[in-house]
Amino acid sequence: MSTLSERILGGKAGDYVDVEVDRAYVHDGTGVLTLEAWKEMGCPGPANPERLYILFDHIVPANNSTTATLQKELREFARSKGLHFSDIGGGVCHQLMGEGEVLPGEIVVGADSHSCTLGAFGAFATGVGATDMAAVWGSGLIWFRVPETIAIRLSGSFNGAVEAKDLALTVISKLGMDGASYQALEYIGDGMKSLSMEGRLTITNLATEAGAKTGLFYADDVTLAYLRQFGHQVEKQVPEPCTYVRDVNIDLGDLVPVVAVPPRVDSAKPVESLEGLQLDQVFVGTCTNGRFEDLQRFASIVRGKKVKVRTIVIPSSAEVLRKAADTGVLSTIVASGCTIGTPGCGPCLGAHMGVIGEGEVCLSTANRNFTNRMGIGGSIYLASVSTAAASAITGVLTVPGRVP
Amino acid sequence: MKLEGKALCLGADIDTDVIIAGRYLRTKDRQVWVEHVFEDLDPSLGSRLRGSVIVAGRNFGCGSSREQAAVALKEAGLVAVVAPSFSRIFFRNAINVGLPVIEGECDCSSGDHVVIDLDEGVVSCGGVVTPVRPLSPRMKEILHEGGLVRHWRSKKQ
Numbered sequence: 001m002s003t004l005s006e007r008i009l010g011g012k013a014g015d016y017v018d019v020e021v022d023r024a025y026v027h028d029g030t031g032v033l034t035l036e037a038w039k040e041m042g043c044p045g046p047a048n049p050e051r052l053y054i055l056f057d058h059i060v061p062a063n064n065s066t067t068a069t070l071q072k073e074l075r076e077f078a079r080s081k082g083l084h085f086s087d088i089g090g091g092v093c094h095q096l097m098g099e100g101e102v103l104p105g106e107i108v109v110g111a112d113s114h115s116c117t118l119g120a121f122g123a124f125a126t127g128v129g130a131t132d133m134a135a136v137w138g139s140g141l142i143w144f145r146v147p148e149t150i151a152i153r154l155s156g157s158f159n160g161a162v163e164a165k166d167l168a169l170t171v172i173s174k175l176g177m178d179g180a181s182y183q184a185l186e187y188i189g190d191g192m193k194s195l196s197m198e199g200r201l202t203i204t205n206l207a208t209e210a211g212a213k214t215g216l217f218y219a220d221d222v223t224l225a226y227l228r229q230f231g232h233q234v235e236k237q238v239p240e241p242c243t244y245v246r247d248v249n250i251d252l253g254d255l256v257p258v259v260a261v262p263p264r265v266d267s268a269k270p271v272e273s274l275e276g277l278q279l280d281q282v283f284v285g286t287c288t289n290g291r292f293e294d295l296q297r298f299a300s301i302v303r304g305k306k307v308k309v310r311t312i313v314i315p316s317s318a319e320v321l322r323k324a325a326d327t328g329v330l331s332t333i334v335a336s337g338c339t340i341g342t343p344g345c346g347p348c349l350g351a352h353m354g355v356i357g358e359g360e361v362c363l364s365t366a367n368r369n370f371t372n373r374m375g376i377g378g379s380i381y382l383a384s385v386s387t388a389a390a391s392a393i394t395g396v397l398t399v400p401g402r403v404p
Numbered sequence: 405m406k407l408e409g410k411a412l413c414l415g416a417d418i419d420t421d422v423i424i425a426g427r428y429l430r431t432k433d434r435q436v437w438v439e440h441v442f443e444d445l446d447p448s449l450g451s452r453l454r455g456s457v458i459v460a461g462r463n464f465g466c467g468s469s470r471e472q473a474a475v476a477l478k479e480a481g482l483v484a485v486v487a488p489s490f491s492r493i494f495f496r497n498a499i500n501v502g503l504p505v506i507e508g509e510c511d512c513s514s515g516d517h518v519v520i521d522l523d524e525g526v527v528s529c530g531g532v533v534t535p536v537r538p539l540s541p542r543m544k545e546i547l548h549e550g551g552l553v554r555h556w557r558s559k560k561q
Binding site: 029030037040041042112128131138177181182213351370371 | 417419421422425426427429430431432444445462463466467468469470471472474475489490491492493496497500501540542551552553556557
């Protein structure tokens with residue numbers, strides 16, 4: 001009887017295993033060091049280029065000639081070696097891997113800490129560094145210590161303007177920033193049925209913020225229906241009785257909209273307790289909350305109104321942008337006075353357009369609020385899309401659902 | 405394998421954004437990372453890393469997977485990091501670039517002499533000896549050879 005991680009990795013918690021990687025991806029940031037390490041290793045290959053992806057998202061389009069030159073080298077490498085490649089504007093790596101690439105039961109590594117996002121499909125997906133990734137390029141293999149698993153048991157369904165992000169931030173606060181170190185999170189229980197695939201991706205995206213190796217949902221009808229859009233027929237994963245190191249029980253109906261206060265992700269407080277906080281910028285997007293449902297929800301709240309604070313909306317992929325354009329979501333957002341960025345990471349990591357100035361406060365739908373991350377001397381509050389939309393309209397932190 | 409250096413005490417949850425900020429990542433020039441290491445935490449720290457052992461609180465290296473964080477510490481001359489726990493990606497990165505990372509606890513006073521004995525599995529801080537979690541044989545091998553790249557090259561020969 002095994003946890004989902006044990007089943008996929010083929011070992012018991014605590015075992016060291018060498019496993020074959022089904023999909024491995026890097027972005028323009030980590031790809032540069034991966035390529036350097038791979039060259040130094042002097043490998044032939046890479047082994048299995050059809051399993052490898054280079055996806056540009058961190059600084060897109062390039063901001064200066066140094067970045068452009070680094071990207072040029074990676075682009076040429078991807079093309080000459082036959083790796084999957086997505087150029088500037090294609091979207092955030094985790095989102096692209098979630099658009100019909102990753103399937104249940106696969107072993108997936110990404111050279112980015114938020115690669116745990118793909119666990120939402122019932123895959124074992126985790127982040128690695130550049131040199132580990134170079135070894136995967138060279139051998140197709142990686143070693144893991146099979147993690148113990150914490151069960152997040154969900155019941156009920158969300159009330160009012162509560163959404164997946166509020167659940168994710170609440171879970172991280174219950175566990176603490178290292179509460180799941182070296183371990184995996186499994187989201188189980190009847191409550192998961194009410195969570196959409198996109199909502200699940202938001203939840204697993206934040207697993208790493210509690211130190212977890214990955215976060216997993218068992219593939220169910222929701223997963224199967226989502227993957228069918230991309231032409232995949234897959235089977236459900238049925239949970240077995242197994243040993244969890246800890247159980248965290250959450251009734252989705254008890255949750256309220258929350259905000260994570262800088263500089264910690266595990267600091268969720270009810271939005272209500274900080275309502276009225278002055279904002280200088282609102283940012284909606286990233287691998288956490290830049291999906292189509294997110295943009296749709298944002299548009300439904302700002303429709304017919306004008307934002308009172310500068311607001312940047314960045315779709316997480318070209319496909320999301322296309323859908324938003326086709327459905328009128330995009331024009332609603334633009335009409336409300338928001339600015340739209342190139343699909344990608346945007347200002348999340350403080351390296352590209354949309355960074356904030358000294359003393360400024362940004363309300364962001366991303367996943368990290370560390371010191372100076374989005375700009376020197378700035379502060380980042382993390383919240384849901386609904387909270388971001390309500391606050392964009394008032395210009396101050398606002399409980400969603402209360403906007404006139 | 406024995407390592408020693410002067411203790412440099414840091415708190416818990418030191419994230420990779422403060423080790424090396426996102427704005428310095430777009431380069432292959434390792435010297436850039438050495439110049440700006442810990443800039444957002446304490447700009448004076450960078451010049452004190454050579455010959456030192458960082459003794460930190462829990463969850464050292466949390467956040468981004470950026471390997472530049474481990475590279476910056478290694479290139480700045482840091483001997484090792486001792487902490488009760490590490491963020492797992494940073495932990496792997498450190499071993500892979502040849503920077504010893506030791507799971508253990510020390511009562512840290514800045515400047516104390518720290519000695520780590522990887523084979524015995526102990527750390528001594530200011531003369532007080534405590535056991536540490538042993539590294540796996542594979543990790544020790546990688547460290548011994550100076551990182552995963554060299555480990556690979558030696559395997560191929």
